[in-house]
Amino acid sequence: MSAGDRLEAAFFDRSVHEVAPELVGCTLAIGDCAGVIVETEAYDATDPACHAFGGRTARNEVLFGPPGRAYVYLSYGVHSLLNAVAEPEGSAAAVLIRALEPVAGLERMRERRGREDELCSGPGRLTEALGVGLELNGSGLDSPPFELLAPERGWGSVEVVAGPRIGITKAVELPWRYCAAGDPHVSRPRL
DNA sequence: GCCAGGATCGTCT
DNA sequence: GACGATCCTGGCG
Numbered sequence A: 001m002s003a004g005d006r007l008e009a010a011f012f013d014r015s016v017h018e019v020a021p022e023l024v025g026c027t028l029a030i031g032d033c034a035g036v037i038v039e040t041e042a043y044d045a046t047d048p049a050c051h052a053f054g055g056r057t058a059r060n061e062v063l064f065g066p067p068g069r070a071y072v073y074l075s076y077g078v079h080s081l082l083n084a085v086a087e088p089e090g091s092a093a094a095v096l097i098r099a100l101e102p103v104a105g106l107e108r109m110r111e112r113r114g115r116e117d118e119l120c121s122g123p124g125r126l127t128e129a130l131g132v133g134l135e136l137n138g139s140g141l142d143s144p145p146f147e148l149l150a151p152e153r154g155w156g157s158v159e160v161v162a163g164p165r166i167g168i169t170k171a172v173e174l175p176w177r178y179c180a181a182g183d184p185h186v187s188r189p190r191l
Numbered sequence B: 001g002c003c004a005g006g007a008t009c010g011t012c013t
Numbered sequence C: 001g002a003c004g005a006t007c008c009t010g011g012c013g
Helices: A016-023 A106-113 A123-130
Strands: A027-029 A032-044 A068-073 A079-085 A093-104 A146-149 A160-163 A177-180
Touching: A016 A032, A016 A093, A027 A093, A032 A123, A068 A123, A079 A123, A079 A146, A093 A106, A093 A123, A093 A160, A106 A123
Parallel strands: none
Antiparallel strands: A027 A032, A027 A146, A032 A093, A032 A177, A068 A079, A079 A093, A160 A177
16 A cells, blocks of 8 residues: 555455554545544454454444445443454454544544543544544445545554553553554554 | 542443 | 543542
């Protein structure tokens, strides 16, 4: 992929462990709002912390489907969390989008968030800022209202560091969290 | 500034 | 009937 290209489904049609770190630096846009992805986490079917670990159910259906779609679910009965489905159909895996650096539509984000800062520095926060709800579960990330672009100049070379995932109780030791080194928008404990 | 606790609801046992 | 891939508020020092 080259700078500014739209990410097609083929980008996601491979190991989630390749996709997750490469998503850092990409631009995610929804409607008029957009942000650069600065933090992700990988989940695959062999992983006890993955929703698909226990097998296919009505909720995690989308995880088993074709790559390049959005998997949105409700966390703690309060927050919608956004994932990008990876790996071929039948193989359940996804990348959790944990944090963005806002680059467009800041006013709209502030409006939706009801605050001036901390707009997208957390998985539940960015979905609220961008207006992502459960109704987008299963929709393609390469078609409206979504748009996903390869890193612009200057972002392609950002250093990505790996560390332990956050907010889970199973398989905590797996270093499957990726974030842009030193980025101030990364959520919670920095690496 | 830090930490503990509560909100809130769909999904699975 | 319990449990989260979380966030925010309030209380205390």
